Amino acid sequence: MKQLWDYLKVSCKIELENQLIFRSNFFVSILFVIIRVVMLLALWSALYQGKTQVEGISLATMKCYTIVSIVFELFIACKVENSITEKVKDGSISMMLTRPASYPVTLFIEHLAGTFQAVVVWVVPYLLVIFLCGFAKGAQLYLGPWFWLSAAGAYLLMFFYQFFFGMIAFWTQEINGFLQARDAVMLVFSGSMVPLWFFPGRLFSIAQYLPFQAMYSTPLSIMIGKIAGADIRTALLVQAGWILGFGFLAQFCWRKSRRRMIVNGG
Amino acid sequence: MSTDSILSVEHLTKKFTIVAGRKGLAGAIRNLFNPVKREITAVNDITFSVKEGEIVGFLGPNGAGKSTTIKMLTGILTPTSGSASVNGLIPYQQPRKNARNIGVVFGQRSRLWWNLPVQDSFEYTKALYQIPENVFRENLRYFSDDFGVDEILTKPVRTLSLGQKMRAEIAMAMLHNPRILYLDEPTIGLDVVGKNELHQLIQRINADRGVTIVLVTHDVLDIERLCRRVMIIDKGSLIWHGEIEDLKRAKxxxxxxxxxxxxxxxxxxxxxxxxxxxxxxxxxxxxxxxxxxxxxxxxxxxxxxxxxxxxxxxxxxxxxxxxxxx
Amino acid sequence: MGAKIAYYWNLYWHVLSMQLRSRMSFRLNFFVMLVGVFLREAATLALMVVLVQKFDGLAGWRTWEIAFLYSFVTLTFRNFSSFVGGIGTIPALVRTGEMDVYLLTPSDPLFLINCRNTMIWRSFYNIGIFAVTLYCAYQAGIAFTPGAVCCLAVLILCGMFILFAVYLIVYAAAIRVVEVSALLKILDGVYKQYMVYPIPIYGRVAAWIFTFLLPLGLASYYPSGVLLNRVSGLTMGWGTLAIAAAACLWVAAALLLWRASIRKYNSTGT
The missing domain is CATH 3.30.70 (Alpha-Beta Plaits)
Structure with missing residues (x-):
């Protein structure tokens, strides 16, 4: 346990230092986050022109949703899939077996370190800007325990999801086109681009059956009160189901591929 | 500048500004707001000339400024001050014209197409340099007959040994009949036999084609076997140049x-x-x-x-x- | 001049054929990629349509007009990356020192970089997006007169060249060993995500910036607006001419900047 804690500390430090190496990149990255907020808010204002509420959501609430969804995206961003596919490509994945710690645990620690870096580098200055400009005025937000629980759930789900797809790279490396399509579906059905409640009925029900809404839409909807009361419990149960599902799949694939590595020598 | 020298360099100097990073996390944060800049002189006031048909060696430890000098002579880098003239051209002012007169081989950077047979890389060079068909054929024959290039012509580059690859690189650099051939660490990573073969190849090309060869290396053996004249560069400065015999006598x-x-x-x-x-x-x-x-x-x-x-x-x-x- | 064109033409096809042969995995992935790319673009477009429809248009533009703007941007970006996207390798070439090799030939380095790293076969994927653009144009009420078709063709080309100029300026900065990856991410993001809406919604300052300073608007809002007759004071013909002229200027400026940067190239390594 002590070992893992040390590894986490070292990973955090490295991630942070890597982010700071290139001056121009660092400042430009912060600028990008600000540009995104400003432009998205302008877009929603333009859409809401002459309307007070659409689908029961006011402009102020929508602005809040936008701001938080950008922070949330930074917070949840995960490089695990990339990290695995790169190691598979250059063959260094078999080195992971020689380490004393289990590979999935190491991966999760890397994920945590990545988040730490994102929070320090982006989220903090970003939130400062937002509060200074008073962007989030006039919205009713729920930031109670259910929100944090669902946010943590989304974080975990993201990890297992990427872990699983990273493991698939083991069996076939010719999945670029498939991944493109998958990311497209994710972009649409996670609700990160356009909130799910603006979807027409049928698309909305499709979204309910996909794992993506549990990554973004669930916590964000709980926060702005779009999901409330008994619905929260259902949403959290669905999310937990997906976490278990992907967790199981990822673990299963990892076992299989580890056996294959031992037999074939990587 | 004497009339028979094909390459002459006067007071050539190249300075770089580098950002020197502080170490550690606190250092990284300080770097963000207040980076430390430092000017380094990679090449410091170098003057020399090379006669046509000569093999001349550039010797010096890693990071001495040999490659920076060569990069200015090939037209990749512009000097901070001083001048260079290669075959009547100023390389960094007319790099593309200069490129037709020179051949360059980097020991650590392949110009061959990794996945394709060597032949394809040669054909590419032919299109790139607009080499006339008869010249191309003749050069191909020269390298095939004498240096066993024909046996590797149809093999993909990735399957070649290091020595074979180097031979192919040199042949490719010679296809457009350059007047000067720059060889930057050509024997790096080769074993004794490979080095020996390459030395022979370089000597033959020089004798048969009369091409001037500038050899950059940190390997003393290369110089001893191939060159009569040597320039020694250390920390950016030309600390010695002349005949190897004189060097031994002097030093x-x-x-x-x-x-x-x-x-x-x-x-x-x-x-x-x-x-x-x-x-x-x-x-x-x-x-x-x-x-x-x-x-x-x-x-x-x-x-x-x-x-x-x-x-x-x-x-x-x-x-x-x-x-x-x- | 003629000989020069013949030289570059010949070189281009030669390199292209070598590229195709040296990429072995390319056929396997081809159709999956085709479907993947199409799905991705179609899905985001559909989403856009859904959203704008819900709000009954945006800044006076009707749903299909926004859809046309959106598909125009997507098409332009894909054209850019398939025809001149080879220059995208410049930052990596500078970082590894591989750039040296491109500066050592009698050919133009920029040309050689683009054709040795081209992804031109990807233009095949653009066919679907081109069809979608035409469909949106039709739905948005653009009459396909010969004049309009000519303007559309010119504007699609101009869009590509404007992007080329903007990106080349960033890559020219990369020559001076400035780390540009975050800047490129901004450019990609701003163009693909935010230029798909009419730029006046971002306010006067932003609109001015995207017209004159960072001319992404000239590859999105203005061309589609001109075709849809949505830019006040500009007819289709004059608008097209103005955009074409601006494109020429930007490309010329970018090329000059590139030349100047190449002279200041500091090759890395020893």
């Missing part, structure tokens, strides 16, 4: 005399002569001062009947070691 003051007498005899005694070994017939003297052989030879001959007598210069690497540590 390597040690000379070794091995004498084999018919019968055992007592060693000679001279103030500048050290006796390294004298067990009966076999004597080994080391001369540490620049004394003409005339002063020593009579004394050796009058000591006894000489069966065998050899004089050896110090090996070049020993000379180099002395230069660098001076």
């Amino acid at each position: 390597g003051v040690e000379k070794h005399y091995h004498v084999l007498y018919e019968n055992p005899c007592t060693p000679i005694e001279l103030p500048f002569l050290k006796v390294a070994q004298a067990d009966g017939q076999r004597h080994h003297y080391i001369c540490t001062e620049d004394v003409p052989l005339d002063d020593i030879l009579p004394r050796i001959l009058e000591t006894g009947r000489v069966v065998d007598f050899t004089v050896t210069d110090p090996p070049l690497d020993q000379v180099m070691r002395r230069i660098y540590t001076e």
Whole structure:
């Protein structure tokens, strides 16, 4: 346990230092986050022109949703899939077996370190800007325990999801086109681009059956009160189901591929 | 600039500004707001010239500024001050025109197409340099017949050995009949046999084609085998240039005399002569001062009947070691 | 001049054929990629349509007009990356020092970089997006007169060249060993995500910036607006001419900047 804690500390430090190496990149990255907020808010204002509420959501609430969804995206961003596919490509994945710690645990620690870096580098200055400009005025937000629980759930789900797809790279490396399509579906059905409640009925029900809404839409909807009361419990149960599902799949694939590595020598 | 020199360089200087990072996390944060800039002089006031048809060596430790000099001569880099003229052109002002006159081989950076047979890379060079069909064929024949390039022509580059790859690189750089060939660390990573083969190839090309060769290396063996003239660069400055023999004479003051007498005899005694070994017939003297052989030879001959007598210069690497540590 | 064109033409096809042969995995992935790319673009477009429809248009533009703007941007970006996207390798070439090799030939380095790293076969994927653009144009009420078709063709080309100029300026900065990856991410993001809406919604300052300073608007809002007659004071013909002229200027400026940067190239390594 002590070992893992040390590894986490070292990973955090490295991630942070890597982010700071290139001056121009660092400042430009912060600028990008600000540009995104400003432009998205302008877009929603333009859409809401002459309307007070659409689908029961006011402009102020929508602005809040936008701001938080950008922070949330930074917070949840995960490089695990990339990290695995790169190691598979250059063959260094078999080195992971020689380490004393289990590979999935190491991966999760890397994920945590990545988040730490994102929070320090982006989220903090970003939130400062937002509060200074008073962007989030006039919205009713729920930031109670259910929100944090669902946010943590989304974080975990993201990890297992990427872990699983990273493991698939083991069996076939010719999945670029498939991944493109998958990311497209994710972009649409996670609700990160356009909130799910603006979807027409049928698309909305499709979204309910996909794992993506549990990554973004669930916590964000709980926060702005779009999901409330008994619905929260259902949403959290669905999310937990997906976490278990992907967790199981990822673990299963990892076992299989580890056996294959031992037999074939990587 | 003398008329017969194909390449001449005057007071060539190149400076770079680098950002020197502080270490650690606190350092990284300080770097963000207040980076430390430092100017380094990679090449410092170098002057020399090369005659047509010569093989000249650039010798120096890693990071000495050899490659930076070559990059200015090939037109990749613009000097901070000073001038260079290659075959009548100023390379960094007319890099593309200059490119037609020169061939370049980087030992550490392949110009061949990794996945394709060598032949394809040659055809590409032909299109790139607009090499006329007859010239291309003739050059291909030259390299095929004499240097076994034909056996690797149809093999994908990734399957070649390092030595084969290097031969292909050199052949490719020669396809457009350049007047000057720059070889930047051509023997890096090769074993003794590979080095030997490559030395022969370079010598042959120089003799057959009359091409001027500028050889950049940190390997003393390359220089000793191929060049008559050498330039030694260290920390950006040209610290020595001239004939290798002169270098040895100037810097390597040690000379070794091995004498084999018919019968055992007592060693000679001279103030500048050290006796390294004298067990009966076999004597080994080391001369540490620049004394003409005339002063020593009579004394050796009058000591006894000489069966065998050899004089050896110090090996070049020993000379180099002395230069660098001076 | 003629000989020069013949030289570059010949070189281009030669390199292209070598590229195709040296990429072995390319056929396997081809159709999956085709479907993947199409799905991705179609899905985001559909989403856009859904959203704008819900709000009954945006800044006076009707749903299909926004859809046309959106598909125009997507098409332009894909054209850019398939025809001149080879220059995208410049930052990596500078970082690894591989750039040296491109500067050592009698050919133009920029040309050689683009054709040795081209992804031109990806233009095949653009066919679907081109069809979608035409469909949206039709739905948005653009009459396909010969004049309009000519303007559309010119504007699609101009869009590509404007992007080329903007990106080339960033890559020219990369020559001076400035780390530009974050800047490129901004450019990609701003163009693909935010230029798909009419730029006046971002306010006057932003609109000015995207017209004159960072001319992404000239590859999105203005061309589609001109075709849809949505830019006040500009007819289709004059608008097209103005955009074409601006494109020429930007490309010329970018090329000059590139030349100047190449002279200041500091090759890395020893």
